[in-house]
Ligand SMILES: Nc1ncnc2c1ncn2[C@@H]1O[C@H](COP(=O)(O)OP(=O)(O)O)[C@@H](O)[C@H]1O
């Protein structure tokens with residue numbers, strides 16, 4: 001058996017899978033927590049990785065890393081971080097995003113240049129923020145990496161030039177996704193000085209070797225890796241409920257959406273990954289559970305004991321600012337609270353809010369690609385929730401398919417590693433995960449009330 005390893009270095013944790021390279025069967029796995037917060041010392045990610053690789057990595061012939069997209073890992077001449085990495089969910093660079101869009105000549109021109117209209121998540125906006133707010137740190141930046149590049153570099157043999165892939169590069173704001181090339185001029189214009197960027201390795205190519213001589217795949221963004229792990233096909237919409245909420249699909253042609261609703265990322269196979277992303281997802285439920293003093297199973301039980309519509313309670317869950325819709329300064333809003341409101345209503349409203357925001361994301365994807373939306377597949381940490389599974393088909397208004405609970409980002413990274421090891425033209429033909437079909441009577445009134453509140457509050461922040 002040829003073993004390969006896939007790593008998911010995501011927002012809340014690192015997960016490592018050891019996988020049979022012939023068919024993708026998971027043989028062993030481990031995980032470790034990442035620090036909380038929207039700015040994190042990137043050395044915490046490699047330290048966490050070092051706690052999960054012993055016993056796994058040495059058994060693998062190849063390895064690749066999927067990682068949270070967009071984070072700015074700014075390094076000095078010695079390769080040390082000039083400051084903590086600013087993550088995708090850090091909104092301090094919202095003003096910089098607006099300025100950079102203007103410098104492009106407007107949203108449409110911005111999307112045409114780099115594939116997406118910039119929001120605060122994109123790396124380039126963080127570089128501009130650094131220039132304007134921490135000029136001393138900005139002056140020391142020699143190289144900028146993405147989180148997965150930094151983690152890959154940690155695994156690479158000394159002397160390996162830093163590398164990335166087109167999927168993760170397409171989330172920087174200084175990579176022209178449709179042309180497949182860096183725009184170092186845009187990185188320099190944002191930061192105020194030229195910086196070194198990692199080499200973009202072709203899909204499926206060998207990027208280097210580990211310290212022990214194993215093949216290193218290029219790695220990619222976590223959402224690109226999930227698409228590879230789920231073997232996503234045109235028409236499939238993958239809904240991931242992790243720290244972020246994501247609706248994504250694969251397409252052979254680039255999407256250029258000047259409205260900014262859908263980002264036109266590249267994928268890890270040579271195609272594209274149109275995506276609509278929310279900043280508030282699984283943590284809506286984490287917060288609700290904490291507020292009600294229950295665990296996730298109890299929260300789900302409470303929610304399922306309340307009627308659809310939570311007796312009129314509606315939540316707009318943009319607690320940490322939001323990106324879909326683009327309201328970086330937003331906070332959460334509850335409406336419909338009455339003397340008769342119960343804990344069960346509050347629990348139900350949290351799930352309905354999460355799923356309504358994801359329904360918006362799915363609709364945006366459906367409107368942006370030529371393919372009809374076919375299967376909706378549900379993955380990510382919160383897809384484990386019984387209430388999410390029960391309510392998703394009702395709120396989305398269509399059947400939903402759920403594969404077995406697994407780490408699909410890490411699985412996709414493992415598939416990329418196996419691809420690099422094989423030297424083949426295409427990724428190995430691992431069987432796609434089986435799925436359970438979930439169905440429920442649609443609850444359009446829930447969505448209508450959410451939409452009304454979303455639109456009524458559009459100018460609040
Ligand atoms: N049974 C559950 N119900 C609701 N949320 C859950 C459940 N199990 C895990 N989660 C949540 O899933 C999130 C982690 O999901 P994950 O996809 O690993 O996130 P990320 O990739 O962003 O680090 C956490 O916020 C966690 O609380």
Ligand SMILES: O=C(CO)[C@@H](O)[C@H](O)COP(=O)(O)O
Nearest residue numbers: 010011068069088242243244
């Ligand atoms: O910003 C995006 C996508 O554009 C996020 O999806 C990040 O890639 C973080 O992913 P998770 O840690 O939530 O999986």
